[in-house]
Amino acid sequence: EYAVHTTLDIVDFALDREPSSSLDRTPHYCKKKHGGFAQFVWRMICTSRVSIAVVLVALVYIKRAKPHLRITTERWACERIFVGALVLAGKYLNDKMMKNVIWARCSGIFEHRDIGRMEREMLSILDWDLSVHEEEMLAH
Secondary structure, eight states, X not given: OHHHHHHHHHHHHHTTSOOHHHHOOOTTHXXXXXXXXXXXXXXXXXXXXXXXXXXXXXXXXXXXXXXXXXXXXXXXXXXXXXXXXXXXXXXXXOTTOOOHHXXXXXXXXXXXXXXXXXXXXXXXXXXXXXXXXXXXXXXX
16 A cells, blocks of 8 residues: 555656645545556566565656656556566666566556656656665655
């Protein structure tokens, strides 16, 4: 739920609207209002079998992206931000990480070209700075 809330808040900010997570802080908020995205996050983490460290680094990237994101359409925005960050985090932390075609299969909705585009967009937003400090990870 934390990864879902974090991503939703960043996307809400980029769309210039009140954060979804501030509207209702009940434990199952994501399941009620954003169940599809919550299921997507769960599926991506489970099927890709990424480590907790990869998820934490992805959350660092998502938070770093906040002031630089410009989203013009809400369709798949949360999924695109989450996948872009997760793929970069996986590749940053692991020399032998999955290829984009495997990431696409894990997503169930994107093609490998889409994954590559998300990866490049996130790299650009982060200005190619993928370094992460332990304190940043522990903040999540």
